Amino acid sequence: MNCNCTPNKSIKCDVTNCAHHCGTEDYCSLSCVHIGTHEANPTLDQCTDCKSFKKR
Numbered sequence: 001m002n003c004n005c006t007p008n009k010s011i012k013c014d015v016t017n018c019a020h021h022c023g024t025e026d027y028c029s030l031s032c033v034h035i036g037t038h039e040a041n042p043t044l045d046q047c048t049d050c051k052s053f054k055k056r
């Protein structure tokens, strides 16, 4: 995986398909992420999205 990735220990993430994911460590490398929703009235965790996601 990408070795120059600096994991942000404040942003835990399991989305290994994202270009910002740290690969061997389950953290995001960004200093800040944008979380949003695709629902009008979100009620479950799956209603939320990481809008900073970028395909690896």
Ligand code: SF4
Residues within 6 Å of the ligand: 011, 012, 013, 014, 015, 018, 019, 020, 021, 022, 027, 028, 029, 030, 033, 050, 051, 052, 053, 054
């Ligand atoms: S941008 Fe979002 S989906 Fe991608 S690694 Fe960071 S927190 Fe995970």
